[in-house]
Amino acid sequence: MPELPEVQTIVNDLQALTGDTFTGFWTNFSKAVKSKNFEKDLIGQKIKSVRRVSKNIVFELANKNFLVLHLKMTGKLILSDKNIMSLVTGHLSLPKHLHHIFYLKKNGVIEFHDIRKFATLEIVDAKKLFEISKIKGIDPLSENFTLKKFREILENKKNKNIKSVLMDQSLISGIGNIYASEIPYDAKLSPLRKIGSLNKNEISSLHKSILKILKKAIELRGTSFSDYRDVKGSKGSFQDHLKVYKKAGKKCAKCGTIIAKSVVEQRSTFYCPTCQR
DNA sequence: AATCGTTCCTGATAGC
DNA sequence: TGCTATCAGGAACGAT
Numbered sequence A: 001m002p003e004l005p006e007v008q009t010i011v012n013d014l015q016a017l018t019g020d021t022f023t024g025f026w027t028n029f030s031k032a033v034k035s036k037n038f039e040k041d042l043i044g045q046k047i048k049s050v051r052r053v054s055k056n057i058v059f060e061l062a063n064k065n066f067l068v069l070h071l072k073m074t075g076k077l078i079l080s081d082k083n084i085m086s087l088v089t090g091h092l093s094l095p096k097h098l099h100h101i102f103y104l105k106k107n108g109v110i111e112f113h114d115i116r117k118f119a120t121l122e123i124v125d126a127k128k129l130f131e132i133s134k135i136k137g138i139d140p141l142s143e144n145f146t147l148k149k150f151r152e153i154l155e156n157k158k159n160k161n162i163k164s165v166l167m168d169q170s171l172i173s174g175i176g177n178i179y180a181s182e183i184p185y186d187a188k189l190s191p192l193r194k195i196g197s198l199n200k201n202e203i204s205s206l207h208k209s210i211l212k213i214l215k216k217a218i219e220l221r222g223t224s225f226s227d228y229r230d231v232k233g234s235k236g237s238f239q240d241h242l243k244v245y246k247k248a249g250k251k252c253a254k255c256g257t258i259i260a261k262s263v264v265e266q267r268s269t270f271y272c273p274t275c276q277r
Numbered sequence B: 001a002a003t004c005g006t007t008c009c010t011g012a013t014a015g016c
Numbered sequence C: 001t002g003c004t005a006t007c008a009g010g011a012a013c014g015a016t
Helices: A004-017 A038-042 A084-088 A126-135 A147-155 A162-167 A179-186 A200-219
Strands: A022-027 A047-053 A056-061 A066-070 A075-080 A098-104 A109-114 A120-124 A260-264 A267-271
Touching: A004 A047, A004 A056, A004 A075, A004 A200, A022 A038, A038 A120, A047 A126, A066 A075, A066 A126, A120 A126, A147 A200, A162 A179, A162 A260, A162 A267, A179 A200, A179 A267
Parallel strands: none
Antiparallel strands: A022 A098, A047 A056, A056 A066, A066 A120, A075 A109, A098 A109, A260 A267
């Protein structure tokens, strides 16, 4: 599932489309399109910039609006220069999970695939984008995410455990289920620990591990555990560095203890009962 | 006001 | 073999 590192990788690659213009749009699943007049608002618009807002991919358009894409679980963007029009018009069979296509003036098309159809597309104005950014928590890669700021965020969350705080997008935005297991492992803290039980050093470790793991995952172009691919269809490689995620029953590489799994807020959580305290 | 459960959806896997 | 049942999982939404 695309989390902050995966979305950042995609956004970095989409920079290549800056200056290009949307010339058309096709969909066979319009339920995913959340704004009215989507096509009308899109066509003819030049891309001024591409950036990430939490796990959203945001295209700044020339008319001051923003195309906002959220990949949710299985959304995938693929840049392609093949003649997709012939696919849509029935000359060839469409890939099963290709649900939306953006046509560009210079760079071919952006194919938007989505197996589980949770992904969303919308065009919003600056005010709405500001609201979206505001309801999301702090971006852990922004320079504002200092240790001091992190302590402030945790101040009112004493009864929550580490896992749910990392996953709560209204506190810190961008961390999903994979990194919410890998970060506590790196910090040698149990994901089930209550925030209120953490001492100063432990909070500092957690803060360091958030930055370390996310940055490393971006360097490795994300985690291709199952569906995630970059815009060229290539895998990332952080999956080769996972220590606990989806490793229940296997031995911890560091100490040999069997990795445990427990469910926190309906989400699987993995940890080493020996290395993580 | 904060927290909890439900919902969207399909492929993979388990169980019989 | 082939069927059905269960699960994964981001985040909006409704319910408490």
